[in-house]
Amino acid sequence: DAGVTQSPTHLIKTRGQHVTLRCSPISGHKSVSWYQQVLGQGPQFIFQYYEKEERGRGNFPDRFSARQFPNYSSELNVNALLLGDSALYLCASSLESGEQPQHFGDGTRLSIL
């Protein structure tokens, strides 16, 4: 079975631009979470979605938004990109909300110039 898949794998943007990152969870998994991992740090929680509803939000500005589709895939959107948004963006899925463990994709590496 396929694991969590994310696209694109690598993206280069300039300051002020907008970006959309995509995630497909493991088949049968209904919960999707997004994390930001800056070099040398552990992942930081951004959002969790379950059954298309937001179930959790981390300490990130309103420039970050997300949504989940009926097929449980998800998008993370970031507006007005800043240099500090350069990071590895990870998607994780689990069967249900509140259920552990979560399984991660290989992420999208976002570079801001």
Next chain:
Amino acid sequence: QKEVEQDPGPLSVPEGAIVSLNCTYSNSAFQYFMWYRQYSRKGPELLMYTYSSGNKEDGRFTAQVDKSSKYISLFIRDSQPSDSATYLCAMNGYGGATNKLIFGTGTLLAVQP
């Protein structure tokens, strides 16, 4: 003070050594404890998952949780060069409300052949 503290290393050991990796935490509500392994340019891969206190063994890996001391450990026996990676501890204690994981900063391990 961070909720989860982890020594970033780097930790260098000879092949065949026993490796001990540790995390401490401050939130007594944490109930789910995970260890992830992350290779360079890859997403975190689940190694061990423990609920509440106790020990869990899987092959060369043993996870221990001591909730009274707020301390978790991962032991790797007969370490191999292929074990060279960053090891992340992660915790959750929010019940069904959210899947939010709190990560340590990760420990970089190098196993020398």
